[in-house]
Amino acid sequence: MLSYQTTASQKGFMYTGLFGIAVLISAGISNTLGTSPQVLAAIALGLVSVGVLGYTYSSYASFGPGIKNNGVVFRSLTQRGVWAYASAVGLTAFYVLLYFFERQLEGIISGFDPLSVALSGKPASQWFVYGVLYTLAILLFGIKFIAKYRHSRYQVIRTISVMFFQLIFAFLLPELMARLNGDLPYYDLKNMWPLNYYLFDQYAVDGFISAKSLGIGLLIFGIVSILVISPILTYKFGKRWYCSWVCGCGGLAETAGDAFRHLSDNSVRAWRLERWMIHSILVLITLSTVGVVHSYLREGAGKYWLSADLFLGFFSLLVLLLVTLLYFKRREWLAKDAKRSILIVGAFIVGLSGIHFLSDNYHVFLIPTYTLRSAYGFFIGSIFSGVIGTGFYPLLGNRVWCRFGCPMAAILGIQQKLFSKFQISTNSGQCISCGNCSAYCEMGIDVRSYAQKQQPIKRASCVGCGICSEVCPRGVLRLENTANPNQLL
Amino acid sequence: MKEVYIIGNGVAGSTLALNLSSSDNYRVHLISDESDFFYSRTALMYLYMGHLTPEQTEPYERSLWENSKIHRIRGQVIALKREEKTLSYTDQDGKAHNASYDILVIATGSLPRFLDWPNRSLKGISGLYHLSDLKHIESYTNTSNCKEAVIVGGGLIGVELAEMVHSRGIDTTLVIREPYFWSSVLPDSDAQLVQRHIESHGVHLRTETEISAFLSDDGTKLSGVQLQSGEQLKAQFAGVCIGVTPNTGFLAESGLTLNEGIVVNEYLQTNDPSIYAIGDCAELSQHQSDRRAIEAVWYVAREMAETLSKHLLEGNTAYKQSHWFNSAKFFDLEYQTYGQVSSSAKRKNSELQFHWHTQKQHKGITLSYSAHDRKFLGVNTFGIRLKQEVFEQWLNASESIDTVVAQLDLAHFDPEFSKTYYNDFRYAFVSNHS
Numbered sequence: 001m002l003s004y005q006t007t008a009s010q011k012g013f014m015y016t017g018l019f020g021i022a023v024l025i026s027a028g029i030s031n032t033l034g035t036s037p038q039v040l041a042a043i044a045l046g047l048v049s050v051g052v053l054g055y056t057y058s059s060y061a062s063f064g065p066g067i068k069n070n071g072v073v074f075r076s077l078t079q080r081g082v083w084a085y086a087s088a089v090g091l092t093a094f095y096v097l098l099y100f101f102e103r104q105l106e107g108i109i110s111g112f113d114p115l116s117v118a119l120s121g122k123p124a125s126q127w128f129v130y131g132v133l134y135t136l137a138i139l140l141f142g143i144k145f146i147a148k149y150r151h152s153r154y155q156v157i158r159t160i161s162v163m164f165f166q167l168i169f170a171f172l173l174p175e176l177m178a179r180l181n182g183d184l185p186y187y188d189l190k191n192m193w194p195l196n197y198y199l200f201d202q203y204a205v206d207g208f209i210s211a212k213s214l215g216i217g218l219l220i221f222g223i224v225s226i227l228v229i230s231p232i233l234t235y236k237f238g239k240r241w242y243c244s245w246v247c248g249c250g251g252l253a254e255t256a257g258d259a260f261r262h263l264s265d266n267s268v269r270a271w272r273l274e275r276w277m278i279h280s281i282l283v284l285i286t287l288s289t290v291g292v293v294h295s296y297l298r299e300g301a302g303k304y305w306l307s308a309d310l311f312l313g314f315f316s317l318l319v320l321l322l323v324t325l326l327y328f329k330r331r332e333w334l335a336k337d338a339k340r341s342i343l344i345v346g347a348f349i350v351g352l353s354g355i356h357f358l359s360d361n362y363h364v365f366l367i368p369t370y371t372l373r374s375a376y377g378f379f380i381g382s383i384f385s386g387v388i389g390t391g392f393y394p395l396l397g398n399r400v401w402c403r404f405g406c407p408m409a410a411i412l413g414i415q416q417k418l419f420s421k422f423q424i425s426t427n428s429g430q431c432i433s434c435g436n437c438s439a440y441c442e443m444g445i446d447v448r449s450y451a452q453k454q455q456p457i458k459r460a461s462c463v464g465c466g467i468c469s470e471v472c473p474r475g476v477l478r479l480e481n482t483a484n485p486n487q488l489l
Numbered sequence: 490m491k492e493v494y495i496i497g498n499g500v501a502g503s504t505l506a507l508n509l510s511s512s513d514n515y516r517v518h519l520i521s522d523e524s525d526f527f528y529s530r531t532a533l534m535y536l537y538m539g540h541l542t543p544e545q546t547e548p549y550e551r552s553l554w555e556n557s558k559i560h561r562i563r564g565q566v567i568a569l570k571r572e573e574k575t576l577s578y579t580d581q582d583g584k585a586h587n588a589s590y591d592i593l594v595i596a597t598g599s600l601p602r603f604l605d606w607p608n609r610s611l612k613g614i615s616g617l618y619h620l621s622d623l624k625h626i627e628s629y630t631n632t633s634n635c636k637e638a639v640i641v642g643g644g645l646i647g648v649e650l651a652e653m654v655h656s657r658g659i660d661t662t663l664v665i666r667e668p669y670f671w672s673s674v675l676p677d678s679d680a681q682l683v684q685r686h687i688e689s690h691g692v693h694l695r696t697e698t699e700i701s702a703f704l705s706d707d708g709t710k711l712s713g714v715q716l717q718s719g720e721q722l723k724a725q726f727a728g729v730c731i732g733v734t735p736n737t738g739f740l741a742e743s744g745l746t747l748n749e750g751i752v753v754n755e756y757l758q759t760n761d762p763s764i765y766a767i768g769d770c771a772e773l774s775q776h777q778s779d780r781r782a783i784e785a786v787w788y789v790a791r792e793m794a795e796t797l798s799k800h801l802l803e804g805n806t807a808y809k810q811s812h813w814f815n816s817a818k819f820f821d822l823e824y825q826t827y828g829q830v831s832s833s834a835k836r837k838n839s840e841l842q843f844h845w846h847t848q849k850q851h852k853g854i855t856l857s858y859s860a861h862d863r864k865f866l867g868v869n870t871f872g873i874r875l876k877q878e879v880f881e882q883w884l885n886a887s888e889s890i891d892t893v894v895a896q897l898d899l900a901h902f903d904p905e906f907s908k909t910y911y912n913d914f915r916y917a918f919v920s921n922h923s
Contacts, residue, residue, distance in 0.1 A: 004539055066821030070656050071539040153906035428877035430816055432787050433548035434532035439541050469904055473818040475874035478902050
């Protein structure tokens with residue numbers, strides 16, 4: 001294991017980065033230090049950048065292009081050692097502070113005021129700080145990822161794509177849009193419902209409406225995104241067009257989380273848990289969104305162009321259409337999945353009738369709408385996607401949220417499984433069952449179990465990152481958009 | 490219900506066991522002296538280099554074995570009494586057991602080949618085949634005293650072991666008997682391409698020489714090797730990778746027909762009708778002229794297991810050698826081959842070859858074809874992934890080299906956005922042949 005231990009220069013850069021984080025924390029108590037938080041924040045981000053880029057250089061510069069997984073399972077940070085636990089605790093603490101102890105972060109937040117004023121004209125909030133750090137993480141670790149996988153154009157282009165979408169769409173555009181039109185709610189164009197579960201909340205919809213044509217346009221784009229754009233793109237390219245090329249959660253997972261991808265559990269048991277969890281969350285968010293929209297439409301009857309009944313009617317029709325398609329057009333090979341999907345959709349309908357018959361303005365299933373909603377926001381939107389999803393990278397792997405929690409991934413996954421041309425093809429009998437593909441699949445797919453049987457891989461959860469194909473020593477796997485899509489229509 | 494005993498849980502034995510376990514006609518017993526669960530031997534290098542944990546190298550989840558009807562036995566077979574149809578084995582505690590079989594399948598694989606070099610039992614010398622070999626290699630190379638290593642043998646295992654020890658910062662020299670790396674199999678042009686790639690990683694090569702002795706300063710530990718060329722190389726570890734021999738030692742008294750391996754007919758059956766042999770240890774009594782009697786590779790072992798499964802489940806299925814294919818990875822350079830591309834030493838005048846490679850990156854393609862009718866014979870590729878299915882079709886259809894060159898894109902299997910070289914290749918081919 002001798003030479004797999006971290007080298008002196010790698011250690012030096014790691015400590016530089018950690019020191020940068022310490023400086024950032026010190027910005028929170030800078031009043032007692034006598035240095036302005038703005039200066040400390042700038043120094044901190046500089047040190048973190050030097051740390052990550054220096055670590056990248058010292059790790060990959062002296063090696064030629066190719067797979068760089070030597071020692072992955074021997075290192076403390078990447079194989080659930082002390083460093084992994086320490087990082088998980090640190091990351092989790094950061095999320096807890098961010099979500100629940102905003103006050104304690106005031107000093108740090110004020111350090112980001114100059115940047116925030118320059119972009120949106122407003123002082124920084126904790127979410128602006130989070131946005132800066134998130135974007136910086138994707139950019140810095142994106143460069144590290146590109147250096148590591150520079151032998152593969154697919155990886156390089158894909159990573160430039162997630163860096164671009166994070167920097168422009170998630171970070172800069174919403175800030176600039178807020179500057180142009182103060183009524184507009186923060187809107188990351190690429191962030192679709194249901195990942196962006198508050199998109200159709202009353203305050204957001206009111207914001208869009210009061211922002212006139214631009215706002216209405218954005219609202220319509222939001223609806224078209226999930227109903228029209230996403231099925232078309234998933235049909236052509238698989239869910240990867242979103243999950244590993246565009247999405248911010250996916251972007252962070254692919255870049256900052258890359259070192260932990262092999263920690264994803266690829267047992268059959270984990271797969272079963274994944275299917276139950278992700279589809280339950282999809283049902284939950286759909287019900288609660290429909291409930292919320294329905295109740296404010298009814299409450300503010302006359303204020304909105306759409307009536308509550310029409311909304312419910314339209315939605316029920318959509319659901320019925322889906323059920324009919326699944327029930328009458330499903331293919332034999334879909335049996336298990338189709339049954340599951342029909343179950344989900346059936347639950348939708350029960351939920352809908354529940355809303356219609358049992359609700360007054362504030363209740364879904366006799367549970368207050370906004371309680372259900374804020375419970376979702378708290379447990380799924382904050383705890384699951386942030387604290388566990390990112391905080392636990394070093395322990396559970398980098399795609400825990402995407403795999404077990406994300407309702408967007410659930411929808412795209414159903415689309416991918418039912419009607420996509422995307423699949424991973426295998427090269428006949430070339431598999432040697434070594435296990436690299438399964439080990440490095442961040443979604444915990446047992447890729448080898450298909451490859452050694454010479455079967456193509458068509459799994460709802462596959463985000464098309466392409467790493468299985470990279471680490472395969474015999475060139476057995478290829479991501480393709482040419483599969484027979486088993487169309488439903 | 491027939492009792493089937495399978496000796497060896499490698500890819501041959503395990504594949505067969507899994508296939509037969511679904512049938513009610515057989516009770517399957519799988520004996521291994523190496524591991525509790527089937528693991529991928531080809532992943533040994535990734536265990537050592539820290540890419541994979543031991544469990545990740547196992548092709549099937551452990552629960553699959555535990556829930557199957559297969560009776561797994563950890564033990565070593567010591568004797569075989571064919572007249573009584575019984576075998577005896579010792580378990581891990583050294584206790585002896587007897588078992589009677591209706592069908593016995595021998596899938597014991599290979600052992601690394603050693604020559605009778607002086608001092609070959611010094612500490613610090615190992616082959617690379619068995620899990621226990623890996624333990625030895627680990628203990629010999631995982632000390633700060635191991636600074637230099639010599640790997641003997643210019644073949645697939647040799648370069649794997651070189652990559653392994655080199656990855657730990659050990660100064661590594663590969664000693665090769667032939668003029669170039671693996672030129673016993675590859676045409677010289679291809680062998681030189683691979684050799685350039687290996688050298689670009691900082692591994693030293695000594696070609697056209699063999700070792701004549703292992704050296705030791707203290708009489709117990711290896712300190713160097715002596716080459717026939719007269720050169721002495723310092724080494725605290727020496728890997729011996731000059732090939733493998735079938736693991737059949739325990740059958741010497743059994744009365745089974747042994748040549749180099751266990752001789753089997755087209756049904757993979759030995760001279761005893763209730764005993765079969767598959768995988769590395771099986772030697773075909775009859776084989777195609779362009780193939781060998783023993784082919785100690787993963788794919789052949791798996792194919793034999795599939796064939797024997799079918800034979801035992803459905804009856805009357807003979808093993809037929811399909812078109813040859815193989816693959817490997819030399820450091821970062823992937824290699825695939827389909828069909829027949831002879832080494833320069835073995836190439837006859839009836840086989841023509843066209844080799845092309847890029848100047849900077851180590852990418853290359855070699856096509857071979859028949860001199861008299863331009864029939865396509867085979868392909869080697871380096872750093873370019875090509876589709877096996879397409880080449881199978883071309884080989885089955887006896888396609889001409891010109892068609893293959895013209896339609897090479899059909900076999901494209903590199904990842905999306907990869908730079909393609911088909912036009913460069915075509916241009917080079919045409920300008921060479923007109």
